[in-house]
Amino acid sequence: MDVLLLSEDLRAERVTTNCSVCGYENKWTRRWKPGEPAPSPGNCPKCGSSLEVTDVTDVVDEFSELADKSNAKVVFVSTDFDEGSQLMNAFGGIAAILRYSTGV
Template sequence: KNVEFVKEKRLVQDFLSMLAKNPNHVTYGEKEVRDKLEKGLVKTLLISAGIEKYRVKFKCQGCGAEKELTLVKEEMLAKGGKETCEKCGGLMYEEELRSIVDELAALAEKTNAQVEVISTETDEGKMLLGSFGGIVALLRYAAQE
């Protein structure tokens, strides 16, 4: 277990060092990391074990429109598996539900990115979740914005 913590600390420290020295070689936040994963730019995905978010896909019963949202557990329960369609005003029902950790890990695997799940049992792990939303990536090469 200690060996794993040492590895996790080093990975987070590598990210922080890269963020300070070469900020265009890293990215963080769900939207930004998802974008870089879809473009195949991510070398290593660091994701916090403490993330409790879900990717929910809704489909409209009326017009067939689809919508994907990232929700925390409380938001999911409040929606009750339903959403209002922005196109026709009809009712959208939950069609698919995945943990954000599983979803981003699957995206990473498609492009052969390394996936590291970081515990919240170290200071670095707590900082990853608290300061960066628990989702960061080291990129294969500098991203052009």
């Protein structure tokens, strides 16, 4: 990837939940809006005990770190313009310009 395009309105977190009783672990991504309360992690599907949130990482931070490792540029796109709104609505706020041709 040469350029990572991220919407400035992208709000998502990568969440890790664990069960302290049986050791079950689950990683998932949740989207949220500012001011919205975080949902409950729920119960363990294996033993029924309460799950605990053990790690929360902002996806913008995670993607930015991955882009840096591959020497890609990160560009934040405003939703104040039509193109930025399309990026958010059609692609979920995430797109990339590839470094090499895919041959398609």
